Structures are given as C-alpha cells and as structure tokens.
C-alpha cells in the first residue's frame with residue numbers, strides 16, 4: 001500500500017468510520033486471553049496502526065479496561081473498534097473485522113494459546129506464545145483475572 005492510499009473501516013451500523021493513512025501493519029495478531037475473548041465474543045484479531053495515521057469519524061464509547069488500556073466500541077451498534085494504551089500517542093490495536101481491506105491480511109501471531117477455545121484452531125506456522133511466555137516479555141495491560 002502506498003502512503004497515499006486510505007484504508008477505510010466502519011462499525012456495523014456506520015455511525016463510526018475509521019480512516020487510516022500512511023504505513024500500518026498488514027498482518028493480523030490474535031489474542032486468546034479471557035479478556036479479549038469476552039470482549040470480542042470469540043476471536044480477537046487486530047492489526048496495529050500509529051496514532052498519527054488514524055482518523056475517527058463519529059462518537060465512540062470507551063471502556064476503561066483497568067489499569068492501562070481502553071477498549072472502544074460503537075455506542076449505537078456495539079461493534080468493537082480498538083484496544084489502546086492510555087499513553088499519549090499510543091498506537092491503535094484495531095479490530096481487523098471492521099476493515100474490509102484487512103480480510104486479506106495474513107495471520108502473523110497468536111498469543112495466550114493456552115487459553116484458546118478448542119472450537120476454532122488456527123492453522124499456519126506463525127509464532128505462538130502461551131500466557132506465561134508472552135507475559136515474560138510484555139507487561140499485562142489489564143491484569144490477569146479472567
């Protein structure tokens with residue numbers, strides 16, 4: 001994708017639209033932790049984009065996921081939009097399913113594989129980490145309680 005292209009996404013009802021400009025990840029990461037399963041209703045699949053390239057159009061509801069992150073969703077239809085640290089300028093972890101252009105992105109990683117539901121195993125040779133492996137190098141942003 002060139003820098004001039006705009007990648008567009010929207011919630012189910014269209015009240016929230018998101019435009020991406022410039023470089024962003026073109027691979028999808030899946031997190032199977034209990035929090036992400038509960039929030040997404042199943043498969044939590046996202047890709048990262050720098051804050052500077054993200055334009056959000058429409059009102060967004062935010063759940064302050066304790067202690068360090070927010071989870072945003074459409075207040076009208078409930079579509080999940082992103083997870084993001086509260087840190088100023090933090091990148092967006094965007095829900096892949098609201099961007100039609102992301103449907104062709106390859107799966108690049110799975111984390112919390114030891115908490116993954118058995119009903120949807122994911123194929124491929126991408127890196128996989130258990131909760132312990134992931135948390136050994138990444139501080140948990142929301143605490144460990146399922």
Ligand SMILES: [Zn+2]
Nearest residue numbers: 011013074077
């Ligand atoms: Zn909506």
Ligand SMILES: [Zn+2]
Nearest residue numbers: 031032033036
């Ligand atoms: Zn998670």
